[in-house]
Amino acid sequence: MLRTRARPWLVVATAVALVTTGAATTAMAEDQLVLDHGHIDAFTLTWTDNKLDLQLQEDVTGSHVLHAPEDVLLKVKPEAAFELPDPVPPALSFLGEPGEVIHHLPQTQDPNLIWPGWSTERIPGGVFTNPLRIDITEVTGPGNVFLWQTGAVGNPISVLNGGGYQLPGTISPNVGVHAHAEWAFSEQGAYTFTVVASGTLAGGGTATSVERAYTFQVGDVGEESPTTxxxxxxxxxxxxxxxxxxxxxxxxxxxxxxxxxxxxxxxxxxxxxxxxxxxxxxxxxxxxxxxxxxxxxxxxxDHDHNVVAESEPVTVVVDDHGEEPPPAASQEIEATLAENAGALVISVDPDDWRVLMSDLELGTSGDRWVSSGDLRPVMVTDTRSAAPGWTVSAQVGDFTAGAETLRGGSLGWTPVVAQQAEGAGVVAGPSVPSGFSGGDGLSAVSVLASAEPGTGFGSSELGAGLVIEAPTTLRPGTYTATITFTVI
Structure with missing residues (x-):
């Protein structure tokens, strides 16, 4: 992670990339493709020739490449192993007991792991009434599978109809949705999901896809732990x-x-x-x-942090035979943290600084191109003992594609605080709509998050949902702009 030394203000920049040219292609018959990292819309709904289908879309081998789910193996690498802390936060107690190991795929992208989500962005507006359904009807495998989203204050949010966090279950997104979530697998091994999509047609009746099979390989199942x-x-x-x-x-x-x-x-x-x-x-x-x-x-x-062996308990007996404990000596240890110690640091991961937005598609109103995406994590760390508080703001320049220009005000956002220290009190900034219908969007300085004096200590991870709205006269091209963050 790139770090900048403490100054009265710090600036870090990242890029927003928007792709408007090129059509996605469906994968032809092929050997099973193994994906062990990268952006994957596992449950992607499509509407072709008046038929609803469920496919897998990935940005690993290309941009928005479609596959039949049966042709892809989704590999959850051993690096996803995570030991549950002691104590487990009460809101996450469904994951297991302290010390147990799960394999976790985070809602915020880790470039070393797969980042599966779902998308209904390929469904044209006006075909269905909201919501659609993604029914995960059966899960077979060695353990349990959990799916949820994390809210701004760190609490889990159910994405399944009726609440709950364990699959099987049903996700009900609206048309035009692109989402990611937290995944957890309780055991290593191969898992198979049976999934079907459906929706109510605007003109009456329903449309249902064929059943699809998804396979996740969790952990390094090729190696057996030694017996001891x-x-x-x-x-x-x-x-x-x-x-x-x-x-x-x-x-x-x-x-x-x-x-x-x-x-x-x-x-x-x-x-x-x-x-x-x-x-x-x-x-x-x-x-x-x-x-x-x-x-x-x-x-x-073992090397994947799975328990190989556990000893029988031994019990310690302390018997002083009624005697007073031996005399002891003591020393006092003192350390001082100066009032002006600490630093305010803002950073983005140098390997995760490019925001790849979805392709521009005609909005439901038919008068604009619309693209969506998620800001890459922005980290703010405040170790100043005085805790004077801070504000992170941002401003974007114009998008350019060669000689073509799209004004930066076309970009809007909804900020979130993805993670923060307990009691840190960091608050997400207000939503800023795209300036398509009037306004400056993010071309004007906008607050991503802030902390009042006496708060904001520790490390906080900030993010935002992004939206671009562009006129239908925009010429094809790949448009990029730079958004700059400032912390004061």
């Missing part, structure tokens, strides 16, 4: 306060795996707690009377 058992050695019959307890995890047979986590359970409790910063085969601590009855286990993990 785990035990904990080094436990004494009992300890006195002040003794050092040293426990060692032992594999049988020994493998090349060396990633461990240790967990403890206090006497009289039922919940295991992970030991911070204990990732090796040895775990040591100084015994005290409070450790009497403490249960300890070790877990061994």
């Amino acid at each position: 058992s785990l035990s904990v050695t080094g436990l004494a019959d009992h300890y006195h306060s002040g003794d050092v307890v040293t426990l060692t995890a032992v594999q049988d047979p020994v493998t090349d795996l060396d990633h461990y986590h240790w967990f403890t359970r206090a006497a009289g409790t039922t919940e295991w707690q992970i030991v911070p910063d204990a990732g090796g085969a040895r775990y040591s601590f100084t015994a005290s009377a409070q450790h009497d009855g403490l249960a300890v286990i070790a877990r061994l993990y």
Whole structure:
């Protein structure tokens, strides 16, 4: 991530790219295409020859290339593995228990992973009444699959009819929608989705696509984890306060795996707690009377952070025989953070700075070209102890395609705060409509997000939904403009 040193104001720029030429082509019969990264509209609805179809659209091998879903394998790489924290946020408790590993595809694009979503942008206006339906009728695989979106304050939002987060389920988008979401798979292995699309025709009746099959390969299923058992050695019959307890995890047979986590359970409790910063085969601590009855286990993990083996619990006994604990000495440690310490930093990922908008298509009103997309993540980090607050604003220049020009005011947005530190208090700026029907759009300085004095600390991820509205007299071409962000 590109970082800029603290100054009274900081500027970082990214580009918005708009493609208006070229028609998407349907993939011909071919060997199964493996996609393990990039922008993918997995559930893309099309309307051709008065027939509704469900296809997969991707921007990996080209721009908006269509495939039959059966011809594509969507690979969720091992890098998507994520260990659930302790505690798991209550709103995300549906994902599992602390320490469990899921494979997670984020709503905001990670360029190293696939970014699947859905699109109804190829459906012409006036053919259907809203909403359409994408029915994921069956999911087969080794575990559970979850689908949801994250709101501006970090809480999950259901995208399925009737609420809930687990597939199977039904997504009901309107015509002209392009969306992405959070995905989570609870186990490694191959998953198959059975999916069908349908909608109510404006002239009466319904249209339904044929059933389609989608395949996700999650994790590195080609490698089997070694079979081994785990035990904990080094436990004494009992300890006195002040003794050092040293426990060692032992594999049988020994493998090349060396990633461990240790967990403890206090006497009289039922919940295991992970030991911070204990990732090796040895775990040591100084015994005290409070450790009497403490249960300890070790877990061994493979390279994808899956649990390979877990030890039986061992119980620590601390018995001081009624004696007072040995005398102890202490020292006070002091560190000072100066009032003027810290910095205000704004940045964009140098490998994720180009916004690829959808192709311009005739809007439902028939009087303008319309394109949509999402701003790439903008990161703001404020480590200033005084927390004076900040404002991020942006302004876009004109779009150009050779000698052709589209004014920057054609661009509008709806800002969001994708992530922020707990209690940071960052607020998204107001929506700015395209200036097509009057107004300046984003050609005038507009607020992306702000934090009042006393707030805005830590790191915040900002984004926005973008829309371009252009006159129907616009000449074909690929139009680009630069949007510049300023934090004060």
